[in-house]
Amino acid sequence: MPNAQIAGLRNVLVHDYLGIDLETVWAVLVDKLLELKIVAGGMRSHVGRGTTPEG
Template identity: 45%
Template sequence: MKDDRLYLVHISECITRIEEYTDGKEQKDFLDSYLIQDAVLRNLQVLAESTQRLSPEIKNAHPDIPWRQIAGFRNILVHDYLGINLKQIWLLVEKDLPDLISKIDVMRRELGAE
């Protein structure tokens, strides 16, 4: 349980960093900047690594989060990095991360990891 709180905080921090890197940016800005791409991809990797370290109990308590897909995404980032579609990464940042941070915030409140 204590470790879960730590990993949830870490996941939140990764998402916050990604939001900071992409704040006020458009897809074109992202596609044109290796610096932003590298920062976003690194934090997505760390985020995905952290989700893999969460306990099965907490994952089972939140089946609405696509834990398996996040783990699979981590494997793509680490092992198939040449095949990464940056336009899909941008969509993930724009569409999926806001929903994920909301759910992670709920989990943190449940565990007292504010």
């Protein structure tokens, strides 16, 4: 799950919360949760070091 997709999902959840289809959100979580956890772990390791996962 690329960072742009993660940011896009976050933007929908934050800014369009009244129009969210909960079944779609659930399907994304079920399908992508492990991948999201891996990406988030990589991002977390860069926090405080002033770097990004890409370099």
